Amino acid sequence: MSISLNPYLNFHGNAREALEFYHSVLGGDLRIERYDSIPGMMGDPSEGEKVMHGQIDTPDGLTIMVADYPASMAGTPDAASVGNSVCISGDDDERIRALWDGISQGADIREPFATAPWGDTFGMLADRFGVPWMFSLAPKTEG
Secondary structure, eight states: OOOOOOOEEEESSOHHHHHHHHHHHHOSEEEEEEGGGSTTSSSOGGGTTSEEEEEEEOTTSOEEEEEEOOGGGTTSOOTTSTTOOEEEEESOHHHHHHHHHHHTTTOEEEEEEEEOTTSSEEEEEEOTTSOEEEEEEOOOOOO
16 A cells, blocks of 8 residues: 655635646646535535645646635635645656746745755745745756
8 A cells, every 4th residue: 555645735715726727837637626516515505616625646646635715714824824835856857847937937936946055956935826835856866
C-alpha cells in the first residue's frame, strides 16, 4: 500500500477558479464535485455550484485538493491565511522552473526564484488567490 501527503486548500467561493488555474499549470487529471452533486450534503441549496471537493493528480505524482467553505463558515481562515505554504521541491530543473513560471502569473513574488545561500534555487510567492507557495530546485547530483 502506498501513502501520500498533499495540500488541501479551502476557499471562500473561488475554489473552482483556483483549481482550474492550477490545472492549467500543473496538468494532470482534474476532478470537481459540486455541493449539489450530493443533495443536502453541504451548504444551503443556493450554494450548489460551490466545490465540495476538487482534485488534480499529475503523472509525476503531484496532488492538490481544494474545496469551498459553505457560507456558514464565512469567518473561517482560508488557504490565503498566514501559516502555511504549498511547497514544490526536487531536482527536475525544467519541470520546477515551468511550475514557478506558471504559478507566478499574477502572483505577489515574495522571494525571487534565485540561487539561495544553501545552494538550491529557491523562491516564494503568494499566487493570484493569495495562497503562499515555496519552490526549491536542488542541484542534480551525480549518481
